[in-house]
Amino acid sequence: MKILKSQLLLCGLSLILSINTHAALIERDLVQGSGDGLLTLDTVTGLQWVDITATQGLSNNNLLAGDDPYQFIYNGYRLATLQEVQQLFSNAGVRSFSGEDPEQAKKTLSLIRLIGSTGTDLKITGPNDPYDGPATLFYYADKMVEPFLAGASLAVSADSTLWYAFTGEGLFDFNFSNPNIGAALVKITPVPLPGSLFLLGSAIIGLFGSRKFSNK
Secondary structure (H helix, E strand, O other): OHHHHHHHHHHHHHHHHHHHHOOOEEEEOOOOOOOOOOEEEEOOOOEEEEOHHHOOOOOHHHHHOOOOOOOOHHHOOEEOEHHHHHHHHHHOOOOOOEEEOHHHHHHHHHHHHHHOOOOOOOOOOOOOOOOOOOEEEEEEEOHHHOOOEEEEEEEEOOOOOEEEEEEEEEEEOOOOOEOOEEEOEEEEOOOOOOHHHHHHHHHHHHHHHHHHHHOO
């Protein structure tokens, strides 16, 4: 019995460690059961991200006034910070610069599909230009440059070999709006436990419970 308990405890620790060391971005519905996929939960940080397309073309003042259809600010969402945007990139496996790397292009494309493509094909002057595939442009709150906002870009070339991920791009005031740019909105959300961990916990409780019962 002691050996079995030890094995279960070791399995539990392994599961917990695997949860903490493997980033997982999960698509969720804003309207439950609708299949809209307008939310992305980062299970590492516990931040829930709103799809960029849901705020595309809206200024920060529009959001503060509740002019968006979902009134995100009134429902507990706020602008993400630079550090949170960079952490999202990191948890998605995306490095924050550009170059020719099919693996990075694949990860960047996956992140674009999760948080929404604004339909903009970035044209970047440089050796790797142009990026003529999917792209996402958004602004976030940068505490270093208040009262201005900063921008970020994600883009992948049509042949999925070039990738571009950049933060700190441009400065915008609270009235700035552009039909190809949205807002990075986040909210802290409880992260659900994986079913395997729940079952393991139940098994451990059952074992200790049966031990206690047998000792009576």
